[in-house]
Amino acid sequence: MPRRLAERFRERLGPDSVIDDPVRLRTYECDGLTYHRAVPGLVVLPESAEEVAAVVRACVDAGVPYVARGSGTGLSGGALPRTDGVLIVTSRMRRILEIDLDNQRAVVEPGVINLDVTKAVRPQGYYYAPDPSSQQICSIGGNVAENSGGAHCLKYGFTANHVLACEVVTPDGEIVTLGDGPGYDLLGAFIGSEGTLGITTKITVRLTRAPQAVETLLAAFPSVETAGAAVSAIIGAGIVPAAVEMMDALAIEAAEAAVACGYPAGAAAVLVVELDGPEPEVADQFARVRRLCAEAGAFEQRVARDDADRALIWKGRKSAFAAVGRISPAYIVQDGVIPRTALPEVLAGIDRLSRESGVRVANVFHAGDGNLHPLVLFDDAEEGAGERAELVSGAILDLCIRHGGSITGEHGVGVDKARYMPRMFTEADLDTMQMVRCAFDPPNLCNPGKVFPTPRLCGEVPRVRKGSPDGELF
Numbered sequence: 302m303p304r305r306l307a308e309r310f311r312e313r314l315g316p317d318s319v320i321d322d323p324v325r326l327r328t329y330e331c332d333g334l335t336y337h338r339a340v341p342g343l344v345v346l347p348e349s350a351e352e353v354a355a356v357v358r359a360c361v362d363a364g365v366p367y368v369a370r371g372s373g374t375g376l377s378g379g380a381l382p383r384t385d386g387v388l389i390v391t392s393r394m395r396r397i398l399e400i401d402l403d404n405q406r407a408v409v410e411p412g413v414i415n416l417d418v419t420k421a422v423r424p425q426g427y428y429y430a431p432d433p434s435s436q437q438i439c440s441i442g443g444n445v446a447e448n449s450g451g452a453h454c455l456k457y458g459f460t461a462n463h464v465l466a467c468e469v470v471t472p473d474g475e476i477v478t479l480g481d482g483p484g485y486d487l488l489g490a491f492i493g494s495e496g497t498l499g500i501t502t503k504i505t506v507r508l509t510r511a512p513q514a515v516e517t518l519l520a521a522f523p524s525v526e527t528a529g530a531a532v533s534a535i536i537g538a539g540i541v542p543a544a545v546e547m548m549d550a551l552a553i554e555a556a557e558a559a560v561a562c563g564y565p566a567g568a569a570a571v572l573v574v575e576l577d578g579p580e581p582e583v584a585d586q587f588a589r590v591r592r593l594c595a596e597a598g599a600f601e602q603r604v605a606r607d608d609a610d611r612a613l614i615w616k617g618r619k620s621a622f623a624a625v626g627r628i629s630p631a632y633i634v635q636d637g638v639i640p641r642t643a644l645p646e647v648l649a650g651i652d653r654l655s656r657e658s659g660v661r662v663a664n665v666f667h668a669g670d671g672n673l674h675p676l677v678l679f680d681d682a683e684e685g686a687g688e689r690a691e692l693v694s695g696a697i698l699d700l701c702i703r704h705g706g707s708i709t710g711e712h713g714v715g716v717d718k719a720r721y722m723p724r725m726f727t728e729a730d731l732d733t734m735q736m737v738r739c740a741f742d743p744p745n746l747c748n749p750g751k752v753f754p755t756p757r758l759c760g761e762v763p764r765v766r767k768g769s770p771d772g773e774l775f
Contacts, residue, residue, distance in 0.1 A: 303342030303365055303387050310345050313355050318393075320344035329388055332375040333435070336633055336687065337716055341368075341382030348393045350468060350476050350502035357500070357747075358474030360387055366746045369500040371411060371440035374433075375447060376622075376634045377715030379495045379751060389500060391442050397421055398503070405508045406465060411442025411501050418506065427508040430457040433711075434619050442501050448493030450711035452544040452618065453575070455669035457509070459711065461492045468503035472742035476502070490737065495713045496748040498741040512577035515543075516587040517605035519614045520572045520594040521565035525549055525664070528570035529644040531597035532668045535574070536641060538593060540586050545669030546573040546618050551628070552665040552676070553617070559624030562617030565601040572599075572668065573618050621665040622676065629661070629678035631687070633694050636712035637701035641671045650700045651675055660693045672710035673701065695721065714752045722754050 310319045320326060321343055331338045342365075347353045360367045366386035373380060382388040395412035402425055407418060415436040418429040432451035433439050439449070445467060450459045457463075466480030467488060479488040491498050522528040528547055535545065548556065550569050556562050564571050574590055576583050591602055605611035617624075625632050639647050648664065655662040663676040675697050679690035698708045698721050708714070708721045722731060735753055739745075 303385065306359055306363060306365065306387065307343055309359060310343075310356060314345060314347060314352055318346045318348070318352075320346075329370065329373070329382055329390070332370070332373045332378060332380040334376050334378050334634065334715070334717055336631070337378040337381050339382050339384050341388040342385050344382075344388045344390060346390045346393050350470060353389060353391070353470045353500055353502055354474045354476050356387065356389055357470050357472070361473060361744065361746060364744070364746070366749050368748045369442070369446070369496045371443035371446075372414070372435075372438050374435040374439040375443060375713065375715065376636065377447075377495075377709070377713040377717045379447060379713045379715035379748075380443070381716050381751075383749070391500070391502075392440065394442075394502065395440075400508075402427060402508070405510070406505055407508055408503060408505050409441050410503060411440060411445070413441050415439050415441060415444060418508075422508055423511070426511045428511055429463065429506060430509045431460045431463055434622060441504050441506065445492055445501050445504055446494070446496045447711065447713040450667070450672065452546055452573075452615075452667065454672075454711070455545060455667065456541055456543045456577075461489065463507040463509075464488070464492055464504060465507055466505040467491060467501045469499040469501050471499045472744075472747040480505070493713075494738075495715060495752055497738055497751055499747065512543075512579075512583075514580040514583040515575065515577045515611070516583055517611045517614055518572075518574045518587070518590060518594070519564065519603040519605075520574065520591075520599040521568035521601040522570045522572070522597070522599055523568075524598075525570045525648050526645050527598035528572050529648065529668070531572060531594045531599065532644065533641065534593040534597055535590055536669065538589060540576075540590060542574050542586075542590070542669060543577045544573065544575040545667070547571070547664070547666055547668040548573075548618060548621060549664040551661065551663035552621050552625070555624040555626075555628045555663060556617040556621055558627035560616050560620045562613060562620075564617055565603075568601075573614055618665070621663075622674075625663055625676050625678065628663075629680070631679055631681040631690075632663075633677040633679075633690050633717075634712070635673070635675045635677065635694050635697055636709045636718075637673045637675070637698050637706055638710040639671045639673065639701050639704045639706035641669070643704040643706070644668065644671060647673070647700055647704055647706075651697055654693055654696050654700075658689060658693050660689055662693065662697075667710075670710075671706070673697075699724065716751055719750075719752055719754050722752070
């Protein structure tokens with residue numbers, strides 16, 4: 302069915318904007334989570350909101366499902382295409398349309414790369430605060446869809462805290478603007494909806510003034526527990542750093558192999574702690590942070606001397622996900638959240654799961670707000686290895702839920718975690734959420750099969766779901 306639309310799309314968008322060649326289609330078979338793959342039926346690359354709307358209307362008229370995709374860096378299969386559908390790729394919509402420094406905002410298209418917003422305003426003393434590890438390649442449209450976070454979300458919040466308005470192509474092909482105003486917070490519902498409520502075609506983002514001072518510390522610890530104790534001590538002292546990141550020995554090993562970041566030898570864990578703000582405040586708090594790290598057991602502390610030194614410290618952390626490829630043929634990135642106080646117990650639980658299953662797990666995460674990113678390593682050439690890794694991944698999410706946490710903090714649910722939603726929400730909760738989705742997309746054509754374990758047909762009587770995963774895996 303999607304192939305029947307190809308000629309219609311070529312007439313509207315031009316021949317270079319439609320891909321139906323089987324070899325080229327494989328380029329788009331997955332996002333950053335390569336464990337899930339599906340070759341799209343058809344790919345289109347629109348260059349304007351009007352073209353996106355025309356594609357959506359054609360899909361709706363033909364009853365063809367469609368999925369939006371930006372740079373494809375997502376880690377939950379949120380942009381996984383449909384073999385019977387159209388993949389709408391917004392990577393050509395990459396213009397920064399307006400920069401308004403007087404009101405500290407910019408208007409960008411969805412294909413604009415996250416870091417390019419900062420590059421555009423840095424000379425004037427501003428930047429765009431949300432900074433996913435993939436910020437050099439991820440796009441703003443995808444950040445909006447997943448409500449992406451990043452290392453500095455501890456102090457500055459997630460994408461939702463920095464988006465003021467969105468122009469959206471609704472699931473029936475209408476172009477509307479969502480923003481501040483009276484009535485229901487439709488913008489809040491849209492951000493983080495993982496592409497199930499429409500496709501953003503223009504985003505108004507908040508710009509942040511660059512801080513007066515920045516200090517960055519790399520602290521090495523003899524154990525994960527002592528590093529966790531340092532995090533608790535810092536936050537307990539009333540200090541809110543811009544970022545507090547932790548990596549364990551396996552994650553450090555991978556980063557060293559990939560980018561030679563030069564972290565202290567023999568460290569079982571390292572913390573990257575960054576503070577920013579007024580110079581006197583930063584100086585006072587930084588001295589306190591160093592003292593607290595020492596009291597917790599840090600055996601080495603390095604302070605960034607300049608921007609180049611700071612970039613080298615961050616290089617190891619920012620490269621961690623990709624770097625794991627140096628020590629494992631394949632891996633699954635997880636994204637659980639726990640209360641900060643539960644860090645020692647949950648990390649010990651992850652270690653137990655790893656030992657009992659024989660599946661290695663590297664830990665790298667936003668320690669300041671308890672957002673874990675366990676990297677579950679496996680060899681995809683080994684029969685059954687992927688299934689064992691998935692079992693460990695699920696058990697880690699169970700561990701997070703049991704400690705009052707969540708199955709995702711910033712990567713989204715997508716297809717990867719949809720089956721775990723019933724472990725966190727009741728049937729009534731899930732039905733209520735899906736009724737919101739039905740209000741936006743009655744035919745269920747807009748990124749179907751994502752977020753929820755089973756689709757709810759609009760108008761369907763709520764029912765108890767069957768076959769949801771149950772109980773402990775280990």
